[in-house]
Amino acid sequence: MIAAQLIPTPIGPLSLLSREGVLVAAGFTADPKEMYARLTPALQAEGLEVVDDLGAASEAVRAYLAGDLHALDAIPVSQPGSPTRKRLHEALREVKAGTTVSYAELAERAGLPKTAARAAGSACAQNLIAPFVPCHRVLPSSGGYGGYYYGVPVKEWLLAHESGGITYP
CATH class of the missing domain: 1.10.10.10 (Winged helix-like DNA-binding domain superfamily/Winged helix DNA-binding domain)
Incomplete structure (x- = not known):
């Protein structure tokens, strides 16, 4: 299951999508389904569930916005590509x-x-x-x-x- 959280930011909502603690999508959109639609068919087949808190990823966003500009660096990410x-x-x-x-x-x-x-x-x-x-x-x-x-x-x-x-x- 892909877990999604929407985080308010000064420049609009940020959708985070995570699979087993690894971010697979994130983007400035109010609808996590927009990010979900960009995932591979294999990931989309897992389904999407909106949750209240993704833990480390959402904490990193809050820390980044508060001035810890390196907070996002520690979050594991995975995306397809050559x-x-x-x-x-x-x-x-x-x-x-x-x-x-x-x-x-x-x-x-x-x-x-x-x-x-x-x-x-x-x-x-x-x-x-x-x-x-x-x-x-x-x-x-x-x-x-x-x-x-x-x-x-x-x-x-x-x-x-x-x-x-x-x-x-």
Whole structure:
């Protein structure tokens, strides 16, 4: 069974989906079913149950919002993808809060050639576990914020929060 919890945040509700203590999806949506629909058919076959508390994952979100910007790093995550995509997602988790990288830099950190920037962009676009796999920390080298699955204002808020520009009680 996939367990889901909805957590209020200053930028809207965050849906967390967990299987046996490992996050399989997270995203800024008020309906956990939106995240559930993005899971593999095998995971969807397990069913979805909304719960009051996912424990460590929900505690990490509250700590992150309170200023412990590394709290999300300790939560185990699992998402599907090719070996290349998995390397890119692992490299994303190593980008520290308060810093950003370009798509080319992300590819390089994953041990891929700089020409793999397009693959890095695809890995960000297909990321199922935001902000735990922090694709919001990747910016285009041409400037600006680029896109974000949950909208650029959410990306801007996350980056401002991590740079100390926003405090949340």
